[in-house]
Amino acid sequence: MSDYELKTYYAIALDPIHVGAGGARLERVDLPIIREPGTNLPKIPGTSLSGPARAYTAMHPKINRYRWIDDEGKESSCAGRGGEGGENHCGKVNPACPVCVPYGFSKGSGHSMQGLAQFFDAQILLFPVASLAGTVWITSPMVLEGLGLNSEFQAPDDGFYPLGEHLKNKEKLNFGWLMLPKGEGEGDLTNFPVPEKIKQRTVLVSDKLFPKIVNSNLEVRTSVSIDPATGTAEEGALFTYEAIPRGTILRFDVIYNSGKYFRVGEQELKTEDGGDVGTQWVKAQVEKGLKLFEILGIGGMGTRGMGRLKVLNLEKGDC
Template sequence: MSTKPNFQTHRYLLQTIDPVHIGTGGMRLGRVDNSIVREPGTRLPKIPGTSLSGAIRHYAAYRYGKRDCAGQAGHCGRPTCPICYTFGSISGEGEQQKSFAGVVSIGDARILLFPVYSMAGPVWVTSPSALEDLSIKGQTVSKDKAKVASGLITHEYLNLGWLMVAKESGHLELDGLSDLPDPVRKRIVLVSDKVFSQVVNSNLEVRTSVSIDPETGAANKGALFTYEAIPRAAFLWMDVVVDDYRRAFPAYDELEGWKKILDDAKASDAGVFDILNRIGGFLRKYAAPVNNKSGDYEKDFGNARVKMLGYIQEEKTQYKAATLRDKRWKNAETDTPADVVTAGLEWAEHLGIGGMGTRGFGRIRMINCHKVG
């Protein structure tokens, strides 16, 4: 069994390569008809963890060859399934329905750097609180001024969209953002938390569309609507907490180990009982000690052993057929739940998340991932 610690936090840095629209649902009176999800306290847009989790599970399931486990229900629920193990499962119907919790918690993706047009060209705006949330501390700026990175040549004032701010003396020096593209790091602008919210909400992308009548193929009368989105080239971050309380992730090499134990298993082998009971759960209803062979225990044990071996062989075949071998992917034989999340997130760069996908919305790119804490 794995000896890795139970709790690990993995921090992902993301970049939008399309506008991203995660709607609040329904039409609203205001600047736009279809608004996006925001933080209640700061009014800054975000990508909810629920939206990320659903898309990541779906894409990871396809990459691991487990399409039946991609949706919200109808999962296989097997202890050998990396998707059900990572994200949880709901299988069966009615009184026979079974559910198991997953081992990952995917947090909201929050804005770190927001792209804005200026007279000096495109810049990426951030604030002290946005940086501090990412554990970059000690950055300060005057209330109504902006501090700019050394690579940004400006005059005494700098416009951020429609807002003109005075430039604070000195240059912005940031550590901890080395994974950002160099042109971005050289064009970062720091403003106060109050100004940051105003800049972000004033520079969201807004588009206008019209509903189409499926019968005529023409626009519906009076069906014009507007919607907003986080623009492309925004940088966000999110935390994924892996609580591997089972310590039994079915990586390929782990499946090989289970198979070796089960091949010559006997009902009196405590190690085998532990595998079938704690991992597989097939013998959970038998509370008698292993050496108590009353009733049909050996028959039940044998059936569970055969069933588990069948699951292991099927999963090994799925691993070999899975689309996991690309230039950024690691060796699937030693996967972890965090690797399953990464596998799904990598496909979000091509297939996107959120709404308006047919209108060119939704793609996000993973810049990097590292453990924190």
């Protein structure tokens, strides 16, 4: 049994997703989403994945640790931060709590541990854009690098290269407001684990064009606060916010660590049947939470039609 396992997850946005940059800014929208500083591409931070995953694992009917009474009659809540100092987390390691052990807990000196699941930022892989040929998905060589697709990707500097058969006969194609000619390129998405219809409508653009097209085609919504006294729009309360659009394909990594080297209060980490806490056990608990992303969502504006994210490559039987 390996001491750790790296798994790459692929997900599709079922709704627009808004993970705010924190506060209003002087930009084209009042509430922008968070971006990668080096590329200016929108992303979903690992914290915005691990937090909901923890809560949803705790809510899972097979676990039921969102708010529960332990054998000693003490009320605990293993979701969230667990109170001001983590005192509401149960922190049980033998048998291991399926929430506290994968995601970590802190109950003061000598009784805390980091989570055995390490979450990393979700990056955009394929981005949907409206065109005269219908919806197309764009990507770039840098975005696809390191996915193990056994293919070299090359894109024309100022054009597009169709990766799917559906767009092979298009000599020109618009991506929102930007019209580009077809150019010479290289690439193959055969081994890419996303729906076939999306792969057939995917095109490759250069690394310099990809951020420009993405940031020009984000969803932007306008909202207004309502004055409860009049039931009409409140003066000066109009605001705009942006979101990653529905249909975007993202990837994120999670590293699952074995618990066999960990000790908490001189106790070893053991499962309910007395076995070691291995990577497969940790992954099974986390994927119970990831499954609920497609129902309960992540990020902000969840009551305004945003947030649902479907993870495409969960292991069957664990969720």
